[in-house]
Amino acid sequence: MDQTLEAAIAARLETIDRDRIVERIWDGDHTVWSDHPEEVSDRLGWLRIQRHIDARIPEFEMLRQDVIAEGFTTAVLLGMGGSSLAAEVLYQSFGPQEGGLRLIVLDSTDPRQLAATEADLDLDHTLFIVSSKSGSTVETLSHLAYFWEKLPRGRHFIAITDYGTGLERIGRDREFRAVFINPPDIGGRYSALSCFGLVPAVLCGIDAGLLLEGAERMAGFCDPGIPARLHPGAWLGAALGEAALHGRDKLTLVLPPEIEVLGHWIEQLVAESTGKEGQGIVPVEGELLADPAVYGNDRMFVALGEDPFLGPLEAAGHPVLRVPFEGPASLGAEFWRWEFATAIACYVLGVNPFDQPNVQEAKEATAVVLAGGGGDPATPPLADVLAQVRAGDYLAILAYLPRNEEILGRLQRVRHALRDRYRVATTVGFGPRFLHSTGQLHKGGPNTGVFIQVVDEPREDRHVPGQPYSFAELEAAQALGDLDALRMHRRRVARVSLEDLEGAVL
Incomplete structure (x- = not known):
């Protein structure tokens, strides 16, 4: 790594310790990012969600057992962005599980994709997961309207939303099989370990307890008492933020094949959190690695695990960060690490990670x-x-x-x-x-x-x-x-x- 960038990251980590940034984040101090508490103080529930959502896992598991017993085979997740990306990551990373539903994510308004999805369904054995934090997402409500006209039976639908939304009212009025109310203090892109990510995961037979254990371990490693240079979230976030300030704002993700879809989730988290007020980190997912000569001096490579291309990239002067990879079972920890790291990167860039003004x-x-x-x-x-x-x-x-x-x-x-x-x-x-x-x-x-x-x-x-x-x-x-x-x-x-x-x- 360039010595100038390395020194800037080290200095930033010292500043994080001196200004008690980690401690202030855990304490819910909005001034880490903004002078105003709006869309900050009410968006920090992700810090401790793994400690609270665990009590609801039996509720999700009971639903899975019921639908499997009734002969359901497929779940179609109707949701956009943070309402579907984490569930898609988990299903594609773990693959189909015995005793779980097959998952299809529908997040397109293209009628050809809608038709292809419908053709792949046996409606009598399909459960529709209608997922929207706001309860008013136009794509999701359009999909709901379409499939409800085909199958107007509440037992084939569940909803995941916030309290008091239009979607909650629809679910109650139409007697959906279940309506899950998510904690209101979690924004969509930080909701991987909430109902939005875990209800579909459990329905697919994925061990949510394992994910939450990993997240809690990572949260422990990110305790306020840990020096920033040893803090997995602060270290990664400081590196991403300082790299961007030094012109290396193209975060190029290098992911193992079994979890390559994680790139879509990181892409949303980083892009929507940092990309505002003329600032921003550009996540690059799905781009195959190549000869170092094709890359400009604006790249920061972050790899989960090893890849044979990393050595030549480093030799050519490109910064490469390596994050240990322990298989799909570590996704709960990675969700939490990247959420904290993104919050730190936004502190470095001077933007609010929790709003989306454009x-x-x-x-x-x-x-x-x-x-x-x-x-x-x-x-x-x-x-x-x-x-x-x-x-x-x-x-x-x-x-x-x-x-x-x-x-x-x-x-x-x-x-x-x-x-x-x-x-x-x-x-x-x-x-x-x-x-x-x-x-x-x-x-x-x-x-x-x-x-x-x-x-x-x-x-x-x-x-x-x-x-x-x-x-x-x-x-x-x-x-x-x-x-x-x-x-x-x-x-x-x-x-x-x-x-x-x-x-x-x-």
């Missing part, structure tokens, strides 16, 4: 489009936008397409070709999923993003029950609303089809 912009822009307004979908040609790419930028592919292996494979080939050609970091996100993840960073973070919005017109469609629009119209409005929001922030953006993108790049 997320509402794309939602409002979508509403304008659905009401008949919206901007011109035409953008400058892709070649003209790519000609503006400079060192230190990142290229973000924003795909309003079905999220499946075939489409992802095509986008991955494009991203790696762009990375190798321009020597910049690349990301791939599927809309509207990424609007609940990296969307905050795109608008509120540094103006170093170059965006390629990828769209096409679905040949099939599904109506959203109770609304004057279809899923294809909703997805199109979200894409145009996102485009308008990016242009409002003077971001460099081109809008193309996947075929045209491939033709221009490959």
Whole structure:
């Protein structure tokens, strides 16, 4: 690691000790991040959730036993961002478990993905998990409306939400099998170890107690009495924050294959927490490691476990942080470590980790489009936008397409070709999923993003029950609303089809 960066991290760790930052976080001191307590003091429940949620595990387990006994085989999780990412990580990392349900996550408004999901279901043996902290997430409520029209039986639905939301009322009125109320002092992206992550995990047969034990061990290692240089959360957070301040703000994740999906969860946590007020750390997940020559001087590599590419990267002068990896069973500890580290990184950057001031912009822009307004979908040609790419930028592919292996494979080939050609970091996100993840960073973070919005017109469609629009119209409005929001922030953006993108790049 560069000596200047290493010295800056060491100095920051000393400052954390001197200013009692860890102790103040545990004490709920909002002034670590903000002069105002709003969206800080009421967002720190994740620090101790592993100690409180344990008492509810038997309740979740009883539900699993009941649905398995009744012949249910599949759970479909209807949720966006923090309401679904941790559950997806756990299911894909542990894999199907004996005595557990199969899990499908639906977080797309693309009618082709909705149709593919429906075709994969035996509705008589399917449990729908309707998950939304606010209880008003448009994608989730649209999915609920669609499947409720197909199967208007409350015993096939459960809800996870906060107290007093519209979703809670729907669940009670329609006599859902269960309505789980989450603690209100936990924001969506910090909710991995709450009902949002653990109810689906238990339904899939995953040992939630094991996850909570790991989280509690990590919390013990992050006790206020631990010096910051030995503190897993403070050390990682200080390194990420100082790296960003020193121009290495592209957090490139190197994850073992069995937990590579963890990158999606870290991406949301870091991007939405840090990406505001012109600051931000850009998480890079899913990008394959390559020869050090393709990387600029803006990278910080963080690896869980070892990888043969790490040595050459270090030899070439790139900073590499290694975090021990103990298999999927350590995910509870990693969730907790990264939450604390992100809170520390935000302290270093001087931003509030718990708000998302720009997320509402794309939602409002979508509403304008659905009401008949919206901007011109035409953008400058892709070649003209790519000609503006400079060192230190990142290229973000924003795909309003079905999220499946075939489409992802095509986008991955494009991203790696762009990375190798321009020597910049690349990301791939599927809309509207990424609007609940990296969307905050795109608008509120540094103006170093170059965006390629990828769209096409679905040949099939599904109506959203109770609304004057279809899923294809909703997805199109979200894409145009996102485009308008990016242009409002003077971001460099081109809008193309996947075929045209491939033709221009490959």
